[in-house]
Amino acid sequence: MITYIGKKIVYAALTLWGVISVIFLLFQVLPGDPAQMMLGQNESEEQLQIIREKYGFDQSLATQYGYYLNDLSPISVHANNKSHYTALSTGKYDAIALFKTNSFTCVVKRPYLRESFQKNNKQVGQVIAETLPNTIVLAFSAISIALLLGVFLGILSALRKDSWIDQSIQVLSTVGMSVPSFFSAIIFAWLFGFVLHNYTGLNTTGSLYELDDFGEANQLQLKNLILPALVLGIRPLAVVIQLMRNSLLDVLSQDxxxxxxAKGLNTYQIVWRHALKNAMNPVVTAISGWFASMLAGAVFVEYIFGWNGLGKEIVDALNTLDLPIIMGAVIVIACMFMLINILVDVIYAYLDPKIRTN
Incomplete structure (x- = not known):
């Protein structure tokens, strides 16, 4: 098992390096001067030159790429010459020195995602730390709804195969997979947050924490989680129902x-003790992919419901061309995507030991 996990970690690290490289090169070919984006329209040429030298924008593409990898790496090397750009020399993060030579210092640190162009040079890591927990709460809530309801309805559909219950569940599942999330978000916000507001008490927009009436403290508003979680969970719910039904029917036909x-076990004992574990394999795999994709797919849902998460922050950054936030958000989502995949691979290998030997 340890060797299996080690291989997965190596593959994930190589994939992450590829993602970082693609993201860096992609945003380098976009039109516009990063220094000008940081200063706005009232800058002088002298100020632009200072920013270019400070952040290494005046260096070659290969050098800038090296700087970026150096900032992201937990173990990095920094020149002792203060005239060269390093995040260490500019005091942008704390680091612990491992060893030092006459020309450079090797340090261990947290990955540094640079600074926002538009938020008064606020660090990207801080922006993500403030918004990512809300997105994770939303994604966990949505996937929990999809998993609990999906497994139950999938089992019910399989046990009542070809009945009106099975057909009704299949119709609902098909509709759920075919409707885009942003369209469902608009319908749910209008219907339950506006038309039926007096009955549901739900709002069309709102985040997990909101200022009180006096504007002095944040209050937890769990009711604002209901609509976006339901909308975000509709499509994975439909997928889980289909996978659970088909997988359980296949398992129930085994010898x-x-x-x-023949031993006299009832239906409940057969499903719970023998069939469910094997039938869950494809569901676990699908849930992992859906949860990771929710971190990216929540962009539209968060924006429509005004949910203060990473998805909404990405939309705002795209509108203002705040490249460091976009790049940092994509890298963080990619990291979470790979961590989730590794975890699911381990769970999958536990459920089916044959996978470890392949």
Missing amino acids: YIRTAK
């Missing part, structure tokens, strides 16, 4: 299930 029936 060992017929043997269990």
